[in-house]
Amino acid sequence: MPVPALPDLPAQHRRLTDLGLTLPALPEDLDGDLLVVHPRLVSTARLVPLLALGDRRGFVVEDLTDLDEFGAAPGVQVPEADLYAVDTPDRGDEHADRSPDEVDPRIRAAGRDLMTVAEGVCWALQSPEVIERNHCFMTTGSRRPKASGLDARVPALWISNGTGRDGRDRKDAPKLGWCWAGNRHTWLGIASVGGRS
Template structure:
């Protein structure tokens, strides 16, 4: 059955939450409007068909009543299209916040080096859902190295680079001038951690050092990743980063 969610949040989302199915459709339509089907070399019909099985998963998420405001910096779920279909360098340019497009100081090759850290299992398929997302207000001014074990102790998982872009694609107003967020779930073998913040009024994808705190950067996380057939099992994350190996 459908579940009601809060219709507006403290973030001032430019959308109205009603039914979870309606929010899912809003996100699919948002991706279509941004040209995702063409970038993924699919027709709109084929693209929607790939995403359709996730609709029931979204509808089964815990409900929010219209008497309950969404916590600040929170989103109930976000639809993530994998970078194999829409690469991150293109996706960040399609983010729009207050009529300003996103950009990155990283080139496509550099972005491709950032892979999910050990213990993060991405669901199979073209796309999946992130559920119970927090942009990390409680980890502002906490280094990424220190934030990771804190998130794990809460039973949460850090967002990857592509998941962060997906979040601000659907919820651009979650990105605040004084509350950007690090994406601890992706590493490339050095001390850098990618992050999203506002620069010159625009959404920016950049990086910071894992050992440096910033008063304006938290660490984004989710409760789970949900695919069409199963919920991704995220075991074996430890209290420190395990950098990914890469061939690119």
């Protein structure tokens, strides 16, 4: 299913405030396709429960308790503003069954940048349909630093099957989990953005 077009930025700002977020005023000169709340203002972990597919609320998997330690990946330049915009978010369906290690350099070589987990969650808040069964996505623009480099995990958004630790009551709920940067998944694309402002 094609991803629906996003509403304009003022409508997106209203949507976020309607969800209960306290946000600064939308800058008049802000231009772009998707409004993003900087994780410094509202943590991504706090945004995830606002996600919904039907009557199912979003959740973070139990073994991603350090989600808020995932910052911008090396080379990803996120504006310092509390609110910023990204251009042309893309789910990266064509990258399904390829690993982030394989695809990230190709995305950058094509003149795009890696989507952060905060950007992915904000996108799904505005267009829940972007999380579609068998067409979900990794957000490789967010990585957790370690003393010896980067944590090998990459945050990803997909739909729970209600198995294992998720629990049956979470079947069909939007789920923020993680994948290994070297692994391939047939149902996960690798998301990107055209730019940030």
